[in-house]
Amino acid sequence: MRICMVGSGRMANAHSRALGELPDVELHTVVDPDRDYAEALRERYGYRRTLPDLDEALAQEAIDAVVICTPNPLHAPQSAAALRAGKHVLCEIPLALSLADTEELAHLAEANRRCLMVCHTERFEAGRMELRRRIAVGEFHPVHVLGRYYMLRRGELKTEQAREGWVDNMLWHHGCHVVDAVMDIVGTHEPIDLHAQWGPAWPSLDLPLDVDVHWRALSPITGDEVLVTMSLSHHAQWAEHDYHVIGLEDDLLADHGALRHQEGVLVEESAGSARIIRQDTEFLAAVRESRAPEVDMASVLATMGVLQQAWEVWLRREAG
Numbered sequence: 310m311r312i313c314m315v316g317s318g319r320m321a322n323a324h325s326r327a328l329g330e331l332p333d334v335e336l337h338t339v340v341d342p343d344r345d346y347a348e349a350l351r352e353r354y355g356y357r358r359t360l361p362d363l364d365e366a367l368a369q370e371a372i373d374a375v376v377i378c379t380p381n382p383l384h385a386p387q388s389a390a391a392l393r394a395g396k397h398v399l400c401e402i403p404l405a406l407s408l409a410d411t412e413e414l415a416h417l418a419e420a421n422r423r424c425l426m427v428c429h430t431e432r433f434e435a436g437r438m439e440l441r442r443r444i445a446v447g448e449f450h451p452v453h454v455l456g457r458y459y460m461l462r463r464g465e466l467k468t469e470q471a472r473e474g475w476v477d478n479m480l481w482h483h484g485c486h487v488v489d490a491v492m493d494i495v496g497t498h499e500p501i502d503l504h505a506q507w508g509p510a511w512p513s514l515d516l517p518l519d520v521d522v523h524w525r526a527l528s529p530i531t532g533d534e535v536l537v538t539m540s541l542s543h544h545a546q547w548a549e550h551d552y553h554v555i556g557l558e559d560d561l562l563a564d565h566g567a568l569r570h571q572e573g574v575l576v577e578e579s580a581g582s583a584r585i586i587r588q589d590t591e592f593l594a595a596v597r598e599s600r601a602p603e604v605d606m607a608s609v610l611a612t613m614g615v616l617q618q619a620w621e622v623w624l625r626r627e628a629g
């Protein structure tokens with residue numbers, strides 16, 4: 310399968326490293342208007358060529374699949390262009406910055422009969438896979454999920470991206486990880502009685518750096534009612550990212566690839582590329598087998614629906 314990588318920053322490096330280890334993959338083209346960056350990625354992983362323009366890359370018949378690793382606002386238009394050009398798409402999260410754009414992309418993928426997979430990378434962590442297994446076989450029944458994503462203060466102090474010049478969106482990126490984890494743990498659902506509380510906008514960014522979102526869910530897996538809390542901050546001095554899942558049988562904590570309970574570690578996975586290799590392997594398998602990927606569009610749409618509801622609370626607050 311011949312791959313076109315769009316973007317050549319941090320995640321493009323991570324995918325190139327993973328894809329480069331998989332059989333029957335040819336790293337073909339890198340697209341990035343920053344030629345030096347694109348050239349560095351080409352040399353590091355052995356891509357054939359670099360191009361500054363996506364349309365020119367998509368016009369190549371040789372390309373089978375496109376991996377999109379660009380700033381968030383480009384994901385939807387670049388995914389749409391690739392699907393229209395008849396390419397399969399693996400897109401970094403968030404797929405879009407609205408539910409409406411996500412729905413449009415889902416239709417486009419279906420109409421063009423192309424695979425569209427979103428990089429919900431955390432689903433491919435060993436700890437999360439074990440958590441999912443326990444729930445699926447009825448060993449563990451979640452009743453309360455608390456997802457935290459606390460990042461070091463952004464503001465003037467820090468940006469997360471390798472490249473400067475674009476600002477990540479806490480809700481649509483990090484919130485997307487957390488809500489997808491809830492969809493994965495509880496099962497795909499519509500939120501009941503969703504409430505969101507936003508902190509104030511950070512003056513230099515015109516974006517809020519804190520939000521808490523709560524809702525109830527009826528789990529399609531266990532049939533139980535589950536209480537959900539998502540807490541995000543880009544104001545922290547102490548970074549934290551984990552899922553505390555309170556269940557009828559136990560309390561389980563999924564964090565950074567591991568799964569723990571009070572008595573100790575149940576599954577440990579050291580940081581590394583294993584989760585990206587599993588994720589990209591699943592994308593390639595879905596394309597080759599002409600089937601929907603494990604990260605199915607129904608759960609992606611459900612996640613984006615939760616984010617849209619929370620975002621609208623912010624927009625209403627801003628409008629006064």
Ligand SMILES: NC(=O)c1ccc[n+]([C@@H]2O[C@H](COP(=O)([O-])OP(=O)(O)OC[C@H]3O[C@@H](n4cnc5c(N)ncnc54)[C@H](O)[C@@H]3O)[C@@H](O)[C@H]2O)c1
Nearest residue numbers: 316317318319320340341378379381401402430470471472
């Ligand atoms: N799945 C995950 O766990 C995970 C983790 C981190 C980041 N992400 C997502 O990955 C995406 C990329 O993040 P990153 O940290 O690699 O960012 P980055 O800033 O390191 O890289 C972005 C790249 O896009 C390039 N670019 C800008 N405009 C372009 C255009 N028009 N065409 C082609 N390339 C263009 C930039 O030159 C740069 O090389 C973000 O959307 C982020 O939300 C996902």
